[in-house]
Amino acid sequence: MTDAEPNSRSERARVAILAAAVEECVALGYERTSVEGIARRSRSGKQTIYRRWPSKAAVLLDALVESLGDTADFPDTGDLVADLRNQMHGVVRFFNDARLSAVYRALIAAGQSDAGELRAMLDRLVEPRRAQALELLRRAQQNGKLAADIEASMLLDLLYAPLYYRLLITQEALTDDVADSVVDLVLVRMAGARP
Structure with a gap:
């Protein structure tokens, strides 16, 4: 395994999580959106999300900042x-x-x-x-x-x-x-x- 592989895997996971957060919020509304749902939709672990973001709001905000x-x-x-x-x-x-x-x-x-x-x-x-x-x-x-x-x-x-x-x-x-x-x-x- 090269040094680039974990980074590219990490980047793919990050992109998938941000996209899943938007999908979850659009599909269910903000109140029903959860880190668990984002993890499920992105095929990531909750801990993967919590290592980078403290809340669903933080994930959604990153998704907006990146999209903008x-x-x-x-x-x-x-x-x-x-x-x-x-x-x-x-x-x-x-x-x-x-x-x-x-x-x-x-x-x-x-x-x-x-x-x-x-x-x-x-x-x-x-x-x-x-x-x-x-x-x-x-x-x-x-x-x-x-x-x-x-x-x-x-x-x-x-x-x-x-x-x-x-x-x-x-x-x-x-x-x-x-x-x-x-x-x-x-x-x-x-x-x-x-x-």
């Missing part, structure tokens, strides 16, 4: 409006993936009664992208492409709230056109952003 990858990262081409549209299109694709959005909604719901789970999701999934967005907005302010007196954090809330409202409350269609309309209304008309 750099899809929702912020480009910086110097065109603030285009960059935000591009990033929001990535968020729309993520929210429109029925399987991943079901897991995301479940983790958001679970986080309402478990501050630790909510903090983990914010730290791993939300805050890194929020920090990228704030940096993008601050650079645009420094370069005169966005009014300097606008609070960047509030502007982000205004941009993303409609997407989350549709995802979590109304379940209305989320499209690139919706994202573009939000960017146009909030960033261009209200905040006076210039390409």
